[in-house]
Amino acid sequence: MEAKQESSIITPGxxxxxxPTILILASLAxxxxxxxxxxxxxxxxxxxxxxxxxxxxxxxxxEQRGWIRAVKSEARRQPYRITAAGSQHLKEQLALLGQVVxxxxxxxxxx
Amino acid sequence: MRTLIRWAARLYPPAWRNRYAAEFDALLxxxxxxxxxxxxxxxxxxxxRANTSIDACLMLAPVPPIxxxxxxxxxxxxxAVMITIVLFAVWGHVTTMPLHxxxxxxxxxxxxxxxxxxGRVFPNALTLYSSLPLKIPxxxxxxxxxxxxxxxxxxxxxxxxxxxxRQGNAEWRVWPGQALESFIVRRVxxxxxxxxxxxxxxxxxxxxxxxxxxxxxxxxxSGPPPFAGAAQxxxxxWVYQPLEYENRPCEVVSRVEVRFDSxxxxxxxxx
Numbered sequence: 414m415e416a417k418q419e420s421s422i423i424t425p426g427x428x429x430x431x432x433p434t435i436l437i438l439a440s441l442a443x444x445x446x447x448x449x450x451x452x453x454x455x456x457x458x459x460x461x462x463x464x465x466x467x468x469x470x471x472x473x474x475x476e477q478r479g480w481i482r483a484v485k486s487e488a489r490r491q492p493y494r495i496t497a498a499g500s501q502h503l504k505e506q507l508a509l510l511g512q513v514v515x516x517x518x519x520x521x522x523x524x
Numbered sequence: 525m526r527t528l529i530r531w532a533a534r535l536y537p538p539a540w541r542n543r544y545a546a547e548f549d550a551l552l553x554x555x556x557x558x559x560x561x562x563x564x565x566x567x568x569x570x571x572x573r574a575n576t577s578i579d580a581c582l583m584l585a586p587v588p589p590i591x592x593x594x595x596x597x598x599x600x601x602x603x604a605v606m607i608t609i610v611l612f613a614v615w616g617h618v619t620t621m622p623l624h625x626x627x628x629x630x631x632x633x634x635x636x637x638x639x640x641x642x643g644r645v646f647p648n649a650l651t652l653y654s655s656l657p658l659k660i661p662x663x664x665x666x667x668x669x670x671x672x673x674x675x676x677x678x679x680x681x682x683x684x685x686x687x688x689x690r691q692g693n694a695e696w697r698v699w700p701g702q703a704l705e706s707f708i709v710r711r712v713x714x715x716x717x718x719x720x721x722x723x724x725x726x727x728x729x730x731x732x733x734x735x736x737x738x739x740x741x742x743x744x745x746s747g748p749p750p751f752a753g754a755a756q757x758x759x760x761x762w763v764y765q766p767l768e769y770e771n772r773p774c775e776v777v778s779r780v781e782v783r784f785d786s787x788x789x790x791x792x793x794x795x
Contacts (some may be wrong), residue, residue, distance in 0.1 A: 448547055449554040464564025465529065465551055469544050470571060489550035 433463055433471035434480075438495055438503040441481060447490035448472065475499065525557045532562060535569040537576050674716045678781040689777075696733065697769055699776045707765040709738065714758035714782055717750040726784040728755040734776045738764040743777070755782040 433455075440446060440454040448468055456462045463471075472493065475481040480499030484492045495503070529552055533545065555561075679701030689696045728747030732740050740762040745752040759780070767776050 448551040452551075452555070464561045464568075465548065465555070465557070466561070466565035466568030468551070469548055470568040473540065473544065473572075489546055490554075491547040 433467050434475055435503065435506050436461065437471055437475060438480060438499050441493060441495040442503060445484050445492040445494045447492045449490065525559065525562065526552050528562050529557050529565050532565045532569060536572060540572060674785045675714050676783045677713070678783060696775050696777045699778055701778045701780050704764060704776065704778055707767060708762065709765060710761070710763040712758045712761040714754040716784055717754050720750050722748065723786050726751050728752045728782045728784070729779060730755050730759050730782060731777065731779045732759055734764045734767060734778070736766060736773045736775055738766050740764070751784050
């Protein structure tokens, strides 16, 4: 029930989460992606279109923190992969977000 | 717009461009950039530049240990030498410095009452008490109080008002006549000397003493004899209440001007 409620809330165009790092980590959670693929994926599942500056600013920070790493590729488009530390950070953030969602829904029902 | 973004991307730091320029350029080929993307890139350029500057400022410059120790050692040595020299220089003064204990000053003695030492004062204790000119100019300060039958009495402004004169046990204070008005018991106005053939106004200045009992003793007069005698005779009959100063009986000296006017005397003027 709660999972259904969460999925209904995390709907493209409805979520207003503005932290691009979480969005990028979530996009990379199901596989390696390059910059344009990340941008399109986020646009699909979150309804947010990241600008090129925002996207590569976030990619730079994630790479410096060790949460993603570049995958060797000969193409111009550089794919990225989420690391174990990035996965752990993403889980923590999603758990926190889920707690916020559950608490908010419960209080809305009780109100 | 794409070209504009590429120009904006050149504002990134060299390290950023070396790492991300190629894939960033590929991304620009994949998307249809808008003006918002230009602003987005410029904003990220500013953020990266600011973080780079802050990091550069916070990063300590690598200093070899020998370069770090030498100035510190030299500074400590110089300071120690200077402190030692100062201690040697002042130690003798500090240990032999006398300790002065300053006793509190006694309270100032009360000022003695003014003692008149002028030889001209009290040349005759019974008749004169001061060297002040008895005849005081009439301009200003004269208050006409009583006028009847051509005779008026003016209270004079006294230049030595409030002064105390002493000789032996005698102590006289100078009070103005108007201040004595509330203590007067009996006043006798002088009579115009009918036998006089003077014309116009004649002034007689009278200096008198109020004794401790309240009676009046004329000390001296100034003026033509018939008028001065009339003034002395009348004022000598004045009576005051016993006067006190600082809760002690005192004798008081005052002065008045008695003005005789022949015209008013003949017309019988009486206000």
